[in-house]
Amino acid sequence: MERIQKIKQHADKLRLTQLRNNAEGIIHQAQIDKPSYIEFVAQLLQQEVLQRQKTDYDRRLKLAHLPAIHNLDEYDFNYSTGMTRPQLKQLRELLWLEQNYNVILMGPSGTGKTYMAAGLVYQAIMNGYRAYFMTMEEIITILKMKEMISSALGTYNRMLKAHLIAIDDIMLLPIKKHEAVAFFNLINHLHEQCSIVITTNKSPKQWAETLDDEVLATALLDRILYRCEVIKLSGNSYRMENRKTIFDQNQEHLKE
Numbered sequence: 001m002e003r004i005q006k007i008k009q010h011a012d013k014l015r016l017t018q019l020r021n022n023a024e025g026i027i028h029q030a031q032i033d034k035p036s037y038i039e040f041v042a043q044l045l046q047q048e049v050l051q052r053q054k055t056d057y058d059r060r061l062k063l064a065h066l067p068a069i070h071n072l073d074e075y076d077f078n079y080s081t082g083m084t085r086p087q088l089k090q091l092r093e094l095l096w097l098e099q100n101y102n103v104i105l106m107g108p109s110g111t112g113k114t115y116m117a118a119g120l121v122y123q124a125i126m127n128g129y130r131a132y133f134m135t136m137e138e139i140i141t142i143l144k145m146k147e148m149i150s151s152a153l154g155t156y157n158r159m160l161k162a163h164l165i166a167i168d169d170i171m172l173l174p175i176k177k178h179e180a181v182a183f184f185n186l187i188n189h190l191h192e193q194c195s196i197v198i199t200t201n202k203s204p205k206q207w208a209e210t211l212d213d214e215v216l217a218t219a220l221l222d223r224i225l226y227r228c229e230v231i232k233l234s235g236n237s238y239r240m241e242n243r244k245t246i247f248d249q250n251q252e253h254l255k256e
Contacts, residue, residue: 017055018047032125060125063158066133073117082107082233083116092123097164102196103226106203111200117166120197124164126218131164139167140175143182160189166197171210182211184220191223206235 004023011020026047028248031039072092077085093100095101101118105202134142145152159165172185175183190196202210204225210218243247 011253016113018045018051019024031045056129059124060130061122064121064132066118066122067114069115070118070122072116072123073096075116075119082231083112087231090215091120094124094127094129096122096229097124097129097195100195100227102198102228104204104224104230105197105199105233106201106230108201111173111233112203113233114168117168117197117199120206122241129163130158130161131166132162133166133168134161135168136172139186140179140183143179143186150211159186162190162194163191164195164197166199168199170198170200170205171202172200174210174212180213181215184216187220187223192227196224 004027008020009024011023026044036041055059072088075088077083091103105111105116121131121133139159142152142155147153159193187196204221207221208214210215213222
């Protein structure tokens with residue numbers, strides 16, 4: 001027992017989580033299987049690598065702040081047009097992310113823009129990238145609070161090191177001039193360093209109205225559209241077609 005405790009202490013210092021937490025089980029299994037020294041060391045290291053990969057994946061997934069529905073395997077092509085199966089497949093391969101391309105998902109509410117953006121973030125996380133899903137409002141809040149609150153500064157610093165950021169509902173609401181300038185500075189910093197997925201129900205030409213600054217809007221669009229795929233979605237609203245009710249639809253109507 002003393003030797004096992006010593007092994008756990010060494011494993012803890014070396015951050016070998018699997019060995020630290022499962023030393024007895026690992027040693028017991030080795031006594032049964034009787035692997036060679038090389039096999040035992042290889043298995044031990046493999047377990048540690050897999051554990052670290054899982055821990056890193058869990059951490060990146062948690063920090064991404066994805067909405068509940070984000071798995072593109074379940075994408076329903078019946079409720080919107082503008083995205084074909086081959087196009088979605090190509091997007092999910094993420095070659096555009098390697099080239100720092102941006103994607104703009106444009107269309108009316110309910111056509112799957114947010115779902116698709118979140119799905120691409122999820123796809124990136126599964127492939128080992130640092131990716132985040134944020135609304136425009138959340139980003140503006142981070143930019144305003146990063147000098148005052150440490151958690152906001154931490155989020156901001158993570159954004160600067162991201163491989164992919166999805167910005168949901170960009171330009172949905174008017175923003176103040178100093179907020180627009182801060183947002184431009186962020187986009188300017190990320191330009192050609194990080195891919196950006198944008199969802200919007202406004203055309204880029206309408207952004208100037210929201211920003212109330214045509215020069216700033218032009219500069220912002222110049223950075224975003226330089227290497228960018230614009231996908232226009234249309235069709236019925238998925239939420240309205242599949243809206244929920246609190247009542248039992250199978251129950252008989254109450255008699256008056």
